[in-house]
Amino acid sequence: MEMDTTYFFVGIKGTGMSSLALILHDKGCKVLGSDIDKYTFTQRGLEQAGIEIRSFDAANIQPGMTVIRxxxxxDDQCEIARAQEMGLPIKTYPEMVQDVIAETTSIAVAGAHGKTSTTGLLAHVLSGVSPTSYLIGDGTGKGTPDPRFFVVEADEYRRHFVAYHPDYTIMTNIDFDHPDYFTGIADVRDAFETLANQTKKCIFAWGDDQNLRQLKTTTPIHYYGLNDTDEFHAKNIKRTVKGSTFDVYREDEFLGTYTIPLFGEHNVLNSLAVIAVAYMEKIGHDEIEKELMTFKGVKRRFTEKKVADMVIIDDYAHHPAEIKATIDAARQQYPDKKIIAVFQPHTFSRTIALLDDFATSLNLADQVYLTEIFGSIREKSGDVSAVDLGKKITKGGSLLQLDNMSPLLDYHNDVVIFMGAGDIQKYELAYEKLLSTLSLNNN
Known part of the structure; x- marks a missing residue:
């Protein structure tokens, strides 16, 4: 990194961008950027670090800057256009990430689902052992002086991750998502094969995923999972309301018993991937177990609070596989409570492509409510509505309106999970206010 350069981030509030801005700031670089004026959850970390956030304006771009896009x-964005006119260096987000990770032992975490949780867990464990920098998709980033490790969440969308050449890659799964970009599952697998071929040492991949089993690459692959056919595997799994305990083997070699304060089978798998990386880097069992025990989770993944007599869980789940995993985790932690799912479908193309799968996963809850579909910058409308999804759901499926969350007041001593990647949190906030008001009035 050039210390006399000012790095200007166009879209600095984006989850990856805010993380990267924090890392460059931690390294001692001068950092500022621009974005929409609307408040986002990534903003607080930038403000706490003293990083200036401006409104979009071509006048922000000055000589001597390197622009991160x-x-x-x-190219039509006003600041990008000005930077091009001035002949300033412009780097994409993935290109800048590759520049940063090239200086360390780097581990990329890729997958259609589970990558943020796994990246967060790996960053936490390695940070407790050696100096570690990390870049997590929930807007969390940390730059450590002279790091041994760099952990980065690698996004497959639009093949962004093909800019990376990591030492290791964890691949949690391959699934068809982002139907606005990928033509089908073969196209997604092709993108993962590109990253696999660019990985220098080895890949850790979930053994039950048939697409990962079909990867064509010269890079060695170590599979992890719950079966004896997986090189790294968990046995004797005990799932309780406090978390999960399991024995880990590498083929026939017993590596130890591990306990995690996390819920759901997917978190056992995520932990296995982390244990496998640590094993390859010769980190001892006791160090790994100690760090696993203290992990608190990542933003917007199974974040819970208690309001009145209800447990409220907030989760970024926006794909059928993620919804299934989140409900599974809630059932483990709250086996005696009713589980109510409130889901905001995210993008019209994804809702159309996966309509039946969404219904199947949501029906794992005891009761389901939907909100209108949340579009995207590229997709403002489509030939599907939340009502179409609601018709396929047997456990309810009626629509909630922001100004009338009262249907949720029928539940007591139960769990409500708010799921989605859009602005589902405003519905959660409305419900919390309603619950708090009623609770005060009843007291």
Whole structure:
């Protein structure tokens, strides 16, 4: 990194962009950026670090800057256009990430689902052992002086991750998502094969995923999972309301018993991937177990609070596989409570492509409510509505309106999970206010 350069981030509030801005700031670089004025959850970390956030304006771009372009912005964006006119260096977000990770032992975490949780867990464990920098998709980033490790969440969308050449890659799964970009599952697998071939040492991949089993690459692959056919595997899994305990083997070699304060089978798998990386880097069992025990989770993944007599869980789940995993985790932690799912479908193309799968996963809850579909910058409308999804759901499926969350007041001593990647949190906030008001009035 050039210390006398000012790095200007176009779209600095984006989850990856805000993390990267924090890392460059931690390294001692001068950092500022621009974005929409609307408040986002990534903003607080930037403000606490003293990083200036400006409104979009071509006048922000000054000589001597290197411009980092957020993935959502094209050449027509006013600041990008000005930087091109001035002949300033412009780097994409993934290109800048590759520059940063090239200086360390780097581990990329890729997958259609589970990558943020796994990246967060790996960053936490390695940070407790050696100096570690990390870049997590929930907007969390940390730059450590002279790091041994760099952990990065690697996003497959629009093949962004093909800019990376990591030492290791964890691949949690391959699934068809982002139907606005990928033509089908073969196209997604092709993108993962590109990253696999660019991985220098080895890959850790979930053994039950048939697409990962079909990867064609010269890079060695170590499979992890719950079966004896997986090189790294968990046995004797005990799932309780406190978390999960399991024995880990590498083929026939017993590596130890591990306990995690996390819920759901997917978190056992995520932990296995982390244990496998640590094993390859010769980190001892006791160090790994100690760090696993203290992991608190990542933003917007199974974040819970208690309001009145209800447990409220907030989760970024926006794909059928993620919804299934989140409900599974809630059932483990709250086996005696009713589980109510409130789901905001995210993008019209994804809702159309996966309509039946969404219904199957949501029906794992005891009761389901939906909100209107949340579009995207590229997709403002489509030939599907939340009502179409609601018709396929047997456990309810009626629509909630922001100004009338009262249907949720029928539940007591139960769990409500708010799921989605859009602005589902405003519905959660409305419900919390309603619950709090009623609770005060009843007291």
């Amino acid at each position: 957020g993935n959502a912005f094209g």
